[in-house]
Amino acid sequence: MAKVTVSKLAKLFPPPIKGGDVVRAITNIDFEVDGNVFVSIVGPSGCGKSTLLNILSGVDTPTSGSVTVTEAGKPAKLGYVFQDARLLPWRSVMDNMMYVRDDASEESVANAAKYLSMVGLDHTHEMFPGQLSGGMQQRVGIARAFSVEPDLLLMDEPFSHLDAMTARSLRDHLQDLWSRTRKTVLFVTHDVMEAVQLSDRIIVLAPGGVIYDDISIDLPHPRKASDPKVATLQAEILGQFENMQIPAVE
Amino acid sequence: MTTLIQEVEPEPDSAIKRWLVSDRGATISAAVLFLVMWQLLTLFAPRVPTPWAVVKIMWIEVTGGDYGSVRRGEFWNHYAATLQRYAYGLAIGFTAGVLVGALIGASNIARALISDTVLVLLALPAFVWAFLTTMWFGIGWQAPVLTVAFTAFPFVAVNVAQGVRAITPDLRHMSTAFGVTPVKRFRHLILAGITGYVFAGLRFAMIVSWNGVLLSEWFNGQVGVGFRTRYWFDANRYPGFLGWVISFIIFVVALDRLVLTKLQARAFRWRKTNDELDKELLATVG
Numbered sequence: 001m002a003k004v005t006v007s008k009l010a011k012l013f014p015p016p017i018k019g020g021d022v023v024r025a026i027t028n029i030d031f032e033v034d035g036n037v038f039v040s041i042v043g044p045s046g047c048g049k050s051t052l053l054n055i056l057s058g059v060d061t062p063t064s065g066s067v068t069v070t071e072a073g074k075p076a077k078l079g080y081v082f083q084d085a086r087l088l089p090w091r092s093v094m095d096n097m098m099y100v101r102d103d104a105s106e107e108s109v110a111n112a113a114k115y116l117s118m119v120g121l122d123h124t125h126e127m128f129p130g131q132l133s134g135g136m137q138q139r140v141g142i143a144r145a146f147s148v149e150p151d152l153l154l155m156d157e158p159f160s161h162l163d164a165m166t167a168r169s170l171r172d173h174l175q176d177l178w179s180r181t182r183k184t185v186l187f188v189t190h191d192v193m194e195a196v197q198l199s200d201r202i203i204v205l206a207p208g209g210v211i212y213d214d215i216s217i218d219l220p221h222p223r224k225a226s227d228p229k230v231a232t233l234q235a236e237i238l239g240q241f242e243n244m245q246i247p248a249v250e
Numbered sequence: 251m252t253t254l255i256q257e258v259e260p261e262p263d264s265a266i267k268r269w270l271v272s273d274r275g276a277t278i279s280a281a282v283l284f285l286v287m288w289q290l291l292t293l294f295a296p297r298v299p300t301p302w303a304v305v306k307i308m309w310i311e312v313t314g315g316d317y318g319s320v321r322r323g324e325f326w327n328h329y330a331a332t333l334q335r336y337a338y339g340l341a342i343g344f345t346a347g348v349l350v351g352a353l354i355g356a357s358n359i360a361r362a363l364i365s366d367t368v369l370v371l372l373a374l375p376a377f378v379w380a381f382l383t384t385m386w387f388g389i390g391w392q393a394p395v396l397t398v399a400f401t402a403f404p405f406v407a408v409n410v411a412q413g414v415r416a417i418t419p420d421l422r423h424m425s426t427a428f429g430v431t432p433v434k435r436f437r438h439l440i441l442a443g444i445t446g447y448v449f450a451g452l453r454f455a456m457i458v459s460w461n462g463v464l465l466s467e468w469f470n471g472q473v474g475v476g477f478r479t480r481y482w483f484d485a486n487r488y489p490g491f492l493g494w495v496i497s498f499i500i501f502v503v504a505l506d507r508l509v510l511t512k513l514q515a516r517a518f519r520w521r522k523t524n525d526e527l528d529k530e531l532l533a534t535v536g
Contacts, residue, residue, distance in 0.1 A: 054423075057426070057427040058426060058427070059423045059426050059427055077429075078427060078428070078429070079428070080424065080427040080428060082420070082424065084420070086420050086421060086423075086424040088421065088438060088439065088442065088443070089520055089521075090442050090443060090445070090446070090520040091438060091442060091520075095438070099425075099428075099430060099434065099438050100428035100430060128519075128520040129520075130520060130521065148428065154427070
């Protein structure tokens with residue numbers, strides 16, 4: 001059960017052009033995530049969602065503030081699902097699964113195979129990523145992230161590059177996997193419908209990387225996109241966005 | 251009005267046509283056509299030896315027979331000497347090429363400092379190295395070995411640099427996010443990622459530096475394929491000269507077709523489409 005603490009976190013990028021202004025990706029945000037919950041971070045493009053995940057995963061460093069991701073007081077183990085699958089194209093599907101795992105024992109291989117099976121990719125172990133469709137590659141990416149048995153799973157708009165039908169099918173796969181494993185998930189998306197369908201809680205970021213809202217979703221899992229309660233809640237949240245007032249930056 | 255179009259099943263190509271357009275058929279027919287053209291040429295140009303005259307003299311060279319007043323054939327001795335120099339030179343050029351290529355690919359500073367020099371080396375023809383190394387080291391084994399090394403080096407370096415750059419930052423980020431160990435990264439991300447490019451570079455390097463070793467031996471050798479070719483040239487015996495020229499063409503083509511192309515295809519197997527892999531599988535199972 002991972003605990004994420006984000007405290008006074010800020011991230012600035014250098015001006016994109018000479019003489020321009022620095023880019024504020026994230027501005028002094030604070031939040032906590034504790035327990036086996038599915039949390040979505042929603043916001044328009046450029047509001048710092050992916051930057052936040054990169055800082056949490058150690059790929060990027062903050063300009064100021066701090067993040068801690070712990071599991072029972074120790075550094076938590078992370079899994080990451082990216083916008084694209086990010087598989088090694090020269091390695092087979094199974095080799096890609098094993099690349100991120102700590103050991104190559106038979107038990108470990110069986111575990112990786114189990115997660116591939118959960119996303120319906122039993123037959124792809126020896127195939128190269130180039131032989132798979134975009135949706136199948138992303139399923140490998142999801143299976144890979146779950147298979148490392150992470151304490152915290154970071155997902156950065158994992159379905160944004162896929163067509164609507166494939167994305168819908170993968171959301172179902174994800175809900176199924178999450179129901180079985182109950183990992184702590186931080187899920188970045190710009191799709192409110194997706195966030196409402198999947199999450200227990202939605203943190204809304206506004207441009208400039210400030211927290212605009214923090215919403216709890218109290219609906220049982222798994223949820224269908226066609227569920228009227230999901231649709232109603234989605235409409236309510238979208239209504240709030242129409243009146244989004246961007247808080248002044250201190 | 252309704253027009254009925256009768257479906258006509260297309261006639262299959264004849265067996266001869268199918269054989270001619272197959273890989274093997276095309277190779278064999280091209281060789282036969284070449285021999286016929288060569289034979290015809292000898293009718294109009296008496297200085298050009300016939301294919302049979304070339305085969306006869308090369309047979310003596312290979313089997314160690316004699317030519318009466320001329321030296322005995324020493325085909326294998328010459329090839330062994332050349333191959334040894336070729337192997338040493340390639341080992342040096344390949345190692346240096348991998349190291350420098352990796353450096354250029356991984357570091358922007360190294361790229362700014364070295365890559366133009368490597369491109370200049372790439373543009374230098376093998377015969378320049380053959381001259382230079384002979385002037386530096388005189389007659390001996392050093393000149394051919396270093397000619398091969400200098401000729402091979404830039405081809406390997408350029409390809410390895412390209413391979414390293416082809417490993418995207420996204421894959422490095424993924425590795426960082428999952429906490430993949432440096433050893434595993436080196437093996438599965440870096441090494442595996444550049445293998446195909448290494449083979450591509452090695453293939454070019456081997457073909458081009460083969461010319462280099464022969465040229466170097468031509469200028470300064472006392473043994474070797476290049477030396478023996480020059481020997482027949484100096485003796486004004488064109489069948490011998492042409493036979494040796496053909497022998498090293500056959501050698502480099504065989505090396506490319508039987509070894510290098512296959513190794514490169516194997517290394518780039520992951521780039522193949524499903525259709526290509528299916529065909530490969532069908533060929534394997536017959």
